[in-house]
Amino acid sequence: MLCMISHLPSLWNLLSRDLHQVGMWNYECKCGASHSSNYSRIDNCWSLPSESCPCCEPLVPLSKRLNNWEDYYEWRCLPLYSPVSLLLHWPLTLYHVFQLTRSMPISEVHDKVHIHYLGPERELLQLSVFAELQTLFPGLEVNIELIGPAIPQFRDGEKIDLCSYCNCFGEGCSCKFESENASQVVLNGKPLGVTLKLHKGFYHDLYGDIVKDSFPHFIFAANAGVAVYSSWLPTIELIKEMDVPAVFTDYCEEAANLAASCISTVTGRPLTIPIQLNPFRQPMVVEDSALILPCYSNCFLFGM
Structure with missing residues (x-):
């Protein structure tokens, strides 16, 4: 059924599920693009019933690789x-990348994982979904530095603690209680699951200041x-020097x-991670692609 979803127009998808121009879903079709300048808003609701979204802790901890x-x-x-x-696809792709890079010579991960996330755009309007990393990285604090020119100036330096999952729309669901409980964890000064920090600008300009507090396990x-983009x-x-x-x-x-x-032209060596399909790509075709090819967000991945 997920494969069938990928070939349906996004507008039809969202309309059929009463999600068109609703919360985080607003930016998943072209007509929502006009509202994408509202980077200050953080939506924390799936706008779905509890049985269709991961609004609470999983029934069983993650014990095997997804x-x-x-x-x-x-x-x-x-x-x-469930849509x-x-x-x-944003946090699940990060999870998959972490699995790929663990077999490479990276710094040993103890209680924290540091990620430098470059060039975010649409993600800035859907940041709440990164709370799912709490359960995908069990036992670890996840610190993500988001760096890119699309970050608004007024959000430069902003820190966001995601200490609860996105909520469903059910009034009696336990996710509401868990959200209240999570805010108490912050008050008690206990470690949070996922912390995001926003930095406006290019990575090569900001790197020196960012690594003082956060050297990445992967980029x-x-x-x-x-x-x-020549700015890359x-x-x-x-990154080659790092x-x-x-x-x-x-x-x-x-x-x-x-x-x-x-x-390869810049580094003088082949890719360390060859081009491959991302199993956690967004399962819906990009409608407004300039290419006469099937395009999906986060479709192919590769690494150096």
Whole structure:
């Protein structure tokens, strides 16, 4: 059923589920793009019934590696018709990248994982979904530095603590109680599950200040467009010198191939992680792509 979702127009998808122009879903079709300037709003609701969204702790802790959306839906006890994968591809892709980079020579992870997330755009309007990383990284605090020119100036330096899951719309659901409980954890000064910090600008300009408090276990850039934007060149040079795993995604294989060629030209060596399909890509075709090719958000990934 997830495969069937991918070929339906997003507007039809959202209308059929009463999600059109609602909360975080507002930015998943072209008519929501006009509202995308409202970067100050943080929505914390799935606008779905509890049985269709991961609004609470999982029934069982994560005990085995998740390999695809079917694994995730089964673990989270979600019906396959639930549309949450249309938003959860952001944190699930981070989870998958972490699994890929663990086999590489990265710093040993103890109680925290630090991620430098480059070039966020639409994610800035859907930040609440990153709360799902609490359960995908059990026993770890997750610190994400989001760095990019699309971050508004008034949000530069903003810190966001995600200490509860996105809520469902059910009034009597336990997720409401869990949200209140999570706020008490903050008051008591206990560690939070996921912390986000926003930085406006390019990574190669801001790196020196950011690494004073957060040296990354890995670097990630979603739908990066490395071959399109020349601003990536000094960032790739910097990552080469850092010798830290860096993973990029793009909308289609052709874009990934062009990006891989650019990276290899700068680094003088082949990719460490070859181009491959991301099993947690967004399962809905991009409607307004300029390419005459099937395109999906976070579709192909590759790394240096």
